[in-house]
Amino acid sequence: AxxxxxxxxxxxxxxxxxxxxxxxxxxxxxxxxxxYVQYPNQGxxxxxxxxxxxxxxxxxxxxxxEFNKSQxxxxxxxxxxxxxxxxxxxxxxxxxxxxxxxxIFGAGTRLAVHP
Amino acid sequence: xxVISQKPSRDICQRGTSLxxxxxxxxxxxxxxxxxxxxxxxxxxxxxxxxxxxxxYESGFVIDKFPISRPNLTFSTLTVxxxxxxxxxxxxxxxxxxxxPTDTQYFGPGTxxxxx
Numbered sequence: 001a002x003x004x005x006x007x008x009x010x011x012x013x014x015x016x017x018x019x020x021x022x023x024x025x026x027x028x029x030x031x032x033x034x035x036y037v038q039y040p041n042q043g044x045x046x047x048x049x050x051x052x053x054x055x056x057x058x059x060x061x062x063x064x065x066e067f068n069k070s071q072x073x074x075x076x077x078x079x080x081x082x083x084x085x086x087x088x089x090x091x092x093x094x095x096x097x098x099x100x101x102x103x104i105f106g107a108g109t110r111l112a113v114h115p
Numbered sequence: 116x117x118v119i120s121q122k123p124s125r126d127i128c129q130r131g132t133s134l135x136x137x138x139x140x141x142x143x144x145x146x147x148x149x150x151x152x153x154x155x156x157x158x159x160x161x162x163x164x165x166x167x168x169x170x171x172y173e174s175g176f177v178i179d180k181f182p183i184s185r186p187n188l189t190f191s192t193l194t195v196x197x198x199x200x201x202x203x204x205x206x207x208x209x210x211x212x213x214x215x216p217t218d219t220q221y222f223g224p225g226t227x228x229x230x231x
Contacts, residue, residue: 032216032217034219034220036222038126041225042225043119043207043222043224043225044209044221044222046219049219051217090157090158101216103160105157105158106157107156107157
């Protein structure tokens, strides 16, 4: 069965510093991968997704992620964070089989950007 | 994308009562989902609601506790019945337009429920 592990529950970082939020998954089949962001008191918003093609995916707000099949990872990166990036970030996986498969979410990583 | 609204945005309820949460989408969608997000936790899928059929519940969730309606392609309700403090959570509605494997899932703003 598929699972998603977000290795860091909290990541503190200073403004304008780079950040990487880690996500690993386990699955016996191919997967589609997603990153969502949840700002305080709001629902989830899609940052980016990997379906196929280039393993480097660019999303909104300057974020990007790289799919590494051999390491079963999909880490999220931003070269320079802003205070406004403070939020909860969720990695999600969907297995690719013949039928419909639900999204499986990781536990989330709380990014705290400090001035 | 899809614009999703939920009502109420938050509520404080007494133990033993029930609350119905509404989810409205700005266009027709194939699949609607209900999630629970307990304080400081990730999302847990409660059920999938497809129009014209019974909702499909995940393990640990039952229809008597969380009855769901899906009367058309733009609307769904989730009722949290006979509430206890353990039901205090954020309840999120989400949708997929076609329900295909490459589909993006869009989320509503959530309903923050506190049970006293």
